[in-house]
Amino acid sequence: MSKKHPGMRRVLAGLSVLLVMTLVAGCPRPAAQPAPGAEKDPVQAAVIFSIVNPARAGGWDRADWAGILALREEFGWTVTVAEGVPYGQVAATAAGFAEAGYDIVIFPDAGMTDAWHEVSPKYPKTWFVMMSMAERLPDSPRVAAWSPDLYAYGQMLGVAAAKSSRTGTIGLLGGVPVPVIAYLFSGAVEAARFVRPDIRVVTNFVGDWVDVTAHREITALQVREGADVVFALTGPGILGSYEAAKAGGARIIGHAWDLHEDAPDAILTSMILDKPRMYRDLARQFEGGMLEKKTVHVGVEYFKLADFRGAVPQATVDAIDQLVTRLRAGELPIPRVVHSIDDLLKR
Amino acid sequence: MPMSLSRAGTRLRRLMKTRTSITLAGMSLLFSLLALWICVYLAGADPYEALTAMFRGAFQGRWALRTTLSEWVAITLSGLAVLIPYRAGFFNVGGQGQLEMGGVAAAVVIMHLPAPPPLALAAALTACVLAGALTAGIPLLLRLSRGASEVTTTIMMNFAAMRFMYAMITGPLQDPGAWYGTTPIVPAGYRLPLFPPGSGIPVSLFAAVGLALGAWWLLSRTVFGLHLRAVGGNRAAAAAAGIAVDRVLIKAVLMGAALAGLAGGFQYLGHTLRVAEGWSKTWGLVGIPVALLGGSPLGVLLVGFLFAVLETGSRSMQALTGVPAALVFVFQGLPVLIYLALGAGLRRMGDAVDAK
Amino acid sequence: MELDWWLDFLLAVLRAATPLLFCALGVLACERAGILNIGVEGSMLAGALAAVLGAVFTGNPWLGVAAAILTGLLAGLVLAGMTVYLPADQIATGIAFNLVSIGVTSFIYRLLVEGGVRLMAPSLNWGQAGGWLEPLTARLAIIPPLTLLALILVIGVQVLLFSTGPGLLWRSVGESARAAHAAGLSVLRVRSLALLGGSVLGALGGAALTLGWVPTFVDNMTMGRGFIGLAAVYFGRWRPDLMFFACLLFGAGEALAFRAQAMGAGLNPYYYLMLPYVLTLAAVAIVGMAMGPRDAGKPFLRG
Structure with missing residues (x-):
């Protein structure tokens, strides 16, 4: 067979090279450890967006972006943002963050509820926080939700x-x-x-x-x-x-x-x-060691109207x-x- | 005319025909990787770091691996859905719509057929195959009866199918417990398993590899494959040689579309578990460059793997280095352009040497 | 329905049809010379981005149109090099070109937006055309500039193709490249000119979509309009006059999809949104067997 089909052999050779590459790349590597003696590592959080460019978005994500800025600027957290992640791939992305040793993974979108429920039980050391409507908490010790009454x-x-x-x-x-x-x-x-x-x-x-x-x-x-x-x-x-x-x-x-x-x-x-306020609540509770498994019902005190600037x-x-x-x-x-x-x- | 030049020309051409297409595909992928490297650099990130992030995102951990392998299944089947009809001279750009309709059909069966799991699964897989084939039926009919270019009609079907899918997931198939547009999650007993259990390898991967091997056998080892090539090469000559050209074309197109539908069913039953907003990503469209670069079912399998790695890895590259994931589209199109250009250029060189 | 409703509807149809008209003309110009311009969607997307960026950076939307034209020329050079001179497969090249175009435009726009570029460009209207044109433009105000340009181009191409000498040569290249070559015509030159023109038209379609409609850019914002243009050429039997009506029909489909929802029947809006595409398919089915230029899609190899 291979005699008659040099092309076939090459394909197989190529496939095996790729598979070897897969195995090499797939080997888990130790996550980068901070130098010993560093005073206090910044908290590592990750936020997953389903849309691209949340900083400029016209929807919820824009408020989440403001929350991320609050975490970075007011609390000195390191916040990684994954954007344009389709719902079907949220679970893999969240698991990737958990495996890389992140402290908190934040889901800003109720469309990510499945991933939240699916991933959090497998990584009980990582906090998984839903910043959107949530009816019940996943079966894991470190989960919380700030659920707005929309x-x-x-x-x-x-x-x-x-x-x-x-x-x-x-x-x-x-x-x-x-x-x-x-x-x-x-x-x-x-x-x-x-x-x-x-x-x-x-x-x-x-x-x-x-x-x-x-x-x-x-x-x-x-x-x-x-x-x-x-x-x-x-x-x-x-x-x-x-x-x-x-x-x-x-x-x-x-x-x-x-x-x-x-x-x-x-x-x-x-x-x-006021998503920044929700993010600040989270940050304060986490830093104070008071974050617990619960759903915070976000009510009218988190809602307000912006300035009309003379429009009426x-x-x-x-x-x-x-x-x-x-x-x-x-x-x-x-x-x-x-x-x-x-x-x-x-x- | 010096003899050696003419022989060189023939050799060049033969070289191109037999083995060069694989070398060319490899070269164009390498060139494109170089272009990607430059783009990453332009975006202000360290290219090495970005590529490492990409590979890690695709392979590190069971979840990532499972996602990459599932994408591989979808992209390979979508690639075959383009490749098989292409051999017969039908450019099926409608894989995306066929895949989506496949998912919808499977969801209908799972939600409404009161049957035990093995039976329901079998019915769902049959339904998605039929739905895929039916979706291609309209463009096929228009091509045969009206001479309408399938490039246009299959794309129209893509848009119509996407709208239809949205009408379903925000209407009759909407999960009453979800806040976004989606079907209910596939119940635990009704999902396609992992094999070996707990390994992160979806069982559909074995099916996809088997189907690719089957397609290879069909295209290069059977009379049907020969007819396919004849019809795609020169229709009139094929008809004169007594081949039932229309029937061959119909078979090829329906076969391809069925595979796209199957991809939708596989993804719904084994990976995404819901038909939801954006659930199908761009698998069907990625099948086009994969088929063009792959050139054969086994090539599709190979290139499909690379593209699946890029798909999943690009998200992690974006997250860790801030390079826009949109670059993936460049990488999906550019290698095809380079491949086509190199191929055509080489053919020309062969001709030029011949002519002297 | 009162008159007012119809007028509004008609304007909406024109808005939706204008980008389609440019694209369809771009496809027609090429097919008449024997080239399948599948890459029109990519040219359109590139033109859309160029128009927005040109208008944002210069503050003048007319210069945005100029930027779109330049981008169209660039796209035409790439496509002509690939499909006329090499020549590579026209359909495959077009599809790959479209993919690259999605990636490149999204990438460039994203980098610029992060660099702080504004999202909205000034839109194109007669007001900026300049003082001495004022008496004329005041009368034209109801028809947007690019729509007018599209209408003029449709008539122009119709006359050029069917009533002039160069038009005859142009068509002959599409009908039989070999015969045209034998008659001493440079097939390659005619085809590349057609492709350059076709890509510029596609890019103008992008400018019409942005500067003439909503002056901003969104990833992959053409959303298959180039392909609807392709269908319009087919439906219009490769004649600009019939193609014009096909574009109006598809534009009407788009305008109607929204109006149907606003009627308030309470049906899921996605059924209405399928309308433009279903209409296109139905049109193709009704139009009957149509034959394009005989040599369209076939590469021409010199001697």
């Missing part, structure tokens, strides 16, 4: 949007129609109706997180339907929404972080999810502030109804 987040947002709209129509724009967004939007719809019964809410989904032209078109449609305030919960595609808002004289409410600097003339305000009259800002204060105090009896995506889409 329904309440949606409520605060709904109050702001309904009150700052002049036309009486607000838009809710989601990237992909996933349950977490439906949950958050439900809070927004109910709160908006509660503070302004005549409000009209138009909801749309773009179909992905990145396509800027699609974002522009669909935001423009919401503006045409009369929405002058649009809350956009999406990814890099939000740049298209800014363009549509500018062209149609509407304003965008940013999500998770103050996005004012991205488009000063298109942003009304931003709903802030001061009277409106005051009215919103007042309502938000009452919301925080639990004085607004907004019904807690969760709508399905199909219901949200109906006009």
